[in-house]
Amino acid sequence: MDAAVPAAASKPTAAALRRRRAPRSLALVPFVGLVVLGALWYGAVQFLKVPTYILPAPDAVARALWSGIAISPASPLGYYLPLWGTLKNAALGFALGSCLGVLFGSLMAEFRFFEKLTMPYAFALQSLPKVAIAPLIVIWFGFGDGSKIAISALLAFFPMMINSFTGLRSVEPEKIDLMRSLSASRFETYRIVKLPHAAPYIFAGLDMAVVYAFLGTIVAEFLGAQQGMGVVITQAQAVTDVAGVFAALVILGAVGIALHAVVRRLEHRVVHWAHRTR
Amino acid sequence: MGMIGAGSDVSPLIRIGGLQKIYAANTASPVHALSSIDLDIADGEFVAVVGPSGCGKSTLLRILAGLDDHDAGDLTLAGKSVSGPSTDVGFVFQAANLLPWLTVRDNVRLPLRVGRAAMAVGSDIDALLDMTGLADFGDRYPYELSGGMQQRAGICRALARNPKILLMDEPFGALDALTRERMNLELQRIWQTSGKTIVLITHSISEAVFLGDRVVVMSARPGRVVADITIPIPRPRSLDGIIGHPEYQRITREIRHLLNAQGEVD
Numbered sequence: 245m246d247a248a249v250p251a252a253a254s255k256p257t258a259a260a261l262r263r264r265r266a267p268r269s270l271a272l273v274p275f276v277g278l279v280v281l282g283a284l285w286y287g288a289v290q291f292l293k294v295p296t297y298i299l300p301a302p303d304a305v306a307r308a309l310w311s312g313i314a315i316s317p318a319s320p321l322g323y324y325l326p327l328w329g330t331l332k333n334a335a336l337g338f339a340l341g342s343c344l345g346v347l348f349g350s351l352m353a354e355f356r357f358f359e360k361l362t363m364p365y366a367f368a369l370q371s372l373p374k375v376a377i378a379p380l381i382v383i384w385f386g387f388g389d390g391s392k393i394a395i396s397a398l399l400a401f402f403p404m405m406i407n408s409f410t411g412l413r414s415v416e417p418e419k420i421d422l423m424r425s426l427s428a429s430r431f432e433t434y435r436i437v438k439l440p441h442a443a444p445y446i447f448a449g450l451d452m453a454v455v456y457a458f459l460g461t462i463v464a465e466f467l468g469a470q471q472g473m474g475v476v477i478t479q480a481q482a483v484t485d486v487a488g489v490f491a492a493l494v495i496l497g498a499v500g501i502a503l504h505a506v507v508r509r510l511e512h513r514v515v516h517w518a519h520r521t522r
Numbered sequence: 523m524g525m526i527g528a529g530s531d532v533s534p535l536i537r538i539g540g541l542q543k544i545y546a547a548n549t550a551s552p553v554h555a556l557s558s559i560d561l562d563i564a565d566g567e568f569v570a571v572v573g574p575s576g577c578g579k580s581t582l583l584r585i586l587a588g589l590d591d592h593d594a595g596d597l598t599l600a601g602k603s604v605s606g607p608s609t610d611v612g613f614v615f616q617a618a619n620l621l622p623w624l625t626v627r628d629n630v631r632l633p634l635r636v637g638r639a640a641m642a643v644g645s646d647i648d649a650l651l652d653m654t655g656l657a658d659f660g661d662r663y664p665y666e667l668s669g670g671m672q673q674r675a676g677i678c679r680a681l682a683r684n685p686k687i688l689l690m691d692e693p694f695g696a697l698d699a700l701t702r703e704r705m706n707l708e709l710q711r712i713w714q715t716s717g718k719t720i721v722l723i724t725h726s727i728s729e730a731v732f733l734g735d736r737v738v739v740m741s742a743r744p745g746r747v748v749a750d751i752t753i754p755i756p757r758p759r760s761l762d763g764i765i766g767h768p769e770y771q772r773i774t775r776e777i778r779h780l781l782n783a784q785g786e787v788d
Contacts, residue, residue: 418615418616418617418619419619419621421589421613421615422613422615422619423636424589424607425587425588425589425607425611425613426607426632426633426636426637427606427607427609427636427637427638428636428637429636429637432635432636432637436621436632436635436636437621440621440623441623443623515623516663517622517623517663517664517665518622
């Protein structure tokens with residue numbers, strides 16, 4: 245992706261222009277894949293007589309999708325209200341889990357005592373499939389928003405903790421020497437050197453955490469909820485509306501891609517130096 | 523500015539007496555990095571230190587900077603015993619060691635933002651950038667600068683607190699030969715206009731002789747001073763002028779002999 249960024253932004257040579265133009269024409273390639281996939285799918289359903297409760301035809305999915313989109317945003321039958329509910333809880337869980345993740349990662353990186361205290365448990369929890377804790381969290385927090393936020397936060401927490409810890413610990417010793425030679429305080433070294441150095445790691449963590457938080461909310465909604473995309477899926481499943489399930493999955497996929505893109509855009513803006521330094 | 527030679531009667535700015543450094547002193551096989559270094563450096567003097575790799579010359583510099591401690595001996599800077607980093611010292615690292623997320627100006631200003639010096643009035647940052655030809659690059663990021671320009675910014679940063687002493691740890695080692703020569707000229711000019719005392723660690727004999735009032739030659743581990751040679755070539759020295767100078771040729775040959783007797787030069 246770095247090839248798309250002009251290095252000096254001053255004198256674009258012919259070669260640089262060619263290099264920059266190439267990705268734009270290649271941007272259509274994934275859509276070709278989509279069309280081919282759609283055609284194969286349609287053909288399989290038509291000619292192999294796959295029952296619609298196993299695999300609905302793409303046009304049935306498209307119709308289900310349209311019925312959810314081309315509707316008043318206030319209608320409970322559309323995607324807007326459920327998606328809003330899911331995104332709101334995922335965002336709150338993401339914010340909570342990410343902040344706590346960076347806080348714990350920082351404490352572990354800065355204080356050996358804290359590292360020794362928490363590291364074994366952090367890694368034990370990390371290897372536990374955290375979605376398995378979801379039913380327990382529903383018992384603790386109930387079927388309301390609380391359990392959705394808690395599960396999202398839990399899933400977002402671990403990549404953020406591990407990545408910020410790793411990033412903070414990977415600062416080159418010369419940079420620490422620089423701050424020592426200036427008699428900088430520990431907090432100044434953290435704020436001016438360690439945290440910015442860890443920023444690319446933290447962004448890689450955010451990239452994972454944002455998707456995990458979204459996943460966490462949907463899993464929590466499967467276990468029971470008033471509204472949300474998880475509910476849309478379980479309700480469609482209950483009446484064997486497989487096209488409806490597929491349509492909801494398309495929405496979730498699109499939202500996942502959009503969240504990922506937002507984080508990437510933000511990363512390029514904040515840690516622009518990291519892509520060019522080496 | 524620029525008192526030539528060591529034989530002045532004022533007390534030296536840097537006084538090193540019987541300095542020793544032992545790594546892992548409490549184990550069965552301690553490594554003697556520095557054994558009894560004696561060295562006096564006068565105010566305004568430019569001292570270059572050369573030696574084979576692993577002779578402890580960088581360790582010596584780090585001890586002077588208060589980044590490492592020593593195991594025996596005395597070390598005073600401007601009459602004060604060294605017990606940690608001092609605002610009287612600016613340190614120039616191997617490879618500029620700039621913070622890539624700060625602009626050049628913010629990198630140079632860093633020493634004025636942190637530590638106990640945060641309040642103190644330092645040098646005029648724009649004047650420093652101007653002096654080193656970086657005036658138009660203050661708002662650029664380090665990745666937009668060449669290696670030579672990055673190291674100029676590194677030197678500016680070391681000068682930001684207006685220290686008496688500049689300690690330089692092989693600052694031009696990573697640069698190509700041509701840029702390095704240009705930086706040598708530049709450094710001579712900076713030293714002459716600023717009147718700083720400079721201790722420069724280098725593995726280039728020609729760089730040491732070109733820049734130094736004195737060249738201190740160190741032995742392989744354990745590091746000792748084997749020669750302390752005054753360079754009687756008048757200032758300002760030019761790259762062309764010095765190559766043909768008979769003293770230059772005599773002294774570089776002498777240093778090369780001393781180093782060859784010690785093992786390979788790095």
